[in-house]
Amino acid sequence: MNKKNLLISILILGGFILLISALHFLTPVDSVILHQIYQRLYYIPIILAAFWYGWRGGLGAALLASVSYLPHIALHWQHQNYEYALNQYAEITLFFVIGAVTGWLGDQKRREYERAERINTELQTAYTELRQTVSQLLQAERLSSLAEIASSVVHEVRNPLGAIKGAVEILEDELAPDSPRREFANIAKTEVERIDKLVKEFLQFARAPKPDRALVNPNELVKSVKLLIEQQAEKQSVLIEESLLNPSSSLMLDAEQIKQVLLNLGINALQTMPTGGTLIFRTLEEENRLSIEVEDTGGGIDEKNISRIFNPFFTTKEKSFGLGLSIAYKIVGEHNGKLTARNGTQGAIFRLEFEVRR
Helix, strand or coil: HHHHHHHHHHHHHHHHHHHHHHHHCCCCCCCHHHHHHHHHCCCCHHHHHHHHHHHHHHHHHHHHHHHHHHHHHHHHHHHCCCCHHHHHHHHHHHHHHHHHHHHHHHHHHHHHHHHHHHHHHHHHHHHHHHHHHHHHHHHHHHHHHHHHHHHHHHHHHHHHHHHHHHHHHHHCCCCCCCCCCEEEEEEEEHHHHHHHHHCCCCCCCCCCCCCCCEEHHHHHHHHHHHHHHHHHHHHHCCEEEEECCCCCEEEEECHHHHHHHHHHHHHHHHHHHCCCEEEEEEEEEEEEEEEEEEEEEECCCCCCCCCCCCCCCCCCCCCCCHHHHHHHHHHHHHHHCCEEECCCCCCEEEEEEEEEEC
16 A cells, blocks of 8 residues: 555544544434443544554554543543543443454464465465476476487488489589570479578587587677678668676676577578667676677567477468578577567567576
8 A cells, every 4th residue: 555545544534533522522422322322433543544554453443443532531531420421431441352353363364465475476486486497497308209210211311312412413514505404403402502591400410519618708709790780780770779787797608609509690680670770789697697698670479479489490471491490499498598589569588598507
């Protein structure tokens, strides 16, 4: 309850108590039944105050009721009807008893409610973390299985692929420069090169080397990637911005592998902004974690695809094999980090998050 509402409720309760006391003074003493009704009305603001503000509120309201009621007893009943006056003094004692007991019960209920809210929040947090962990485990299992398959498939494909390419080149040499069959040879060579590119990505995915870790400043990684893509960004009228903090410590990373991830994310971002936009590299530090974010203004990721973009072969591009983000995800995982994606206000935000060991 904010201060304004608190003040208003106190004024209402206090006004109600003073109104009851005023009724006592204005009502003739021979109207005993009305006075008895007024006595009972005091319990309404006392109980409300106790329920809203605990035992302190209950006792405060009881005190105000007693102070405003005592003059009426002393002036009107002390000498005219002593026995009734004693009854009223006993009623005042009950004001404090009811205020204290109701306030204590209210405090207990409030503590139980807060405890239930805290437990519910903790359960929600634990459930969210559990879902994320399960998702990461499933993703890691898929990547591991695919890596094993890729490793065996690549060996079976590369040898015949090389033979096909060599055979096409031999046949092409025997064709006249103006032969219409050269077009078919070119088509065959193009397709062989496309398959070879896919096989190389498979091989990279299956045989990603273990990280060669060294102390790295994440800001230096960002700056080196920016140099690699700023020429292409300038051609597309894309502005590259940096928001880099001075980290309190460096990270133990394989600089080349993480640069590969950032370069992949940067190129993907540029592809979403062919006619201009803004690409932002950002470094963050939160407690014992350092993060690097890559944000674009390219419109974002379809919400139904966010949970699938790191899956192997998932792609929304026509000329893509869908392995780039899977490889990036695997590399970051090899560094005991996390690669996540979400939508910002104008585009997608990819975050590489690493634990800092102090």
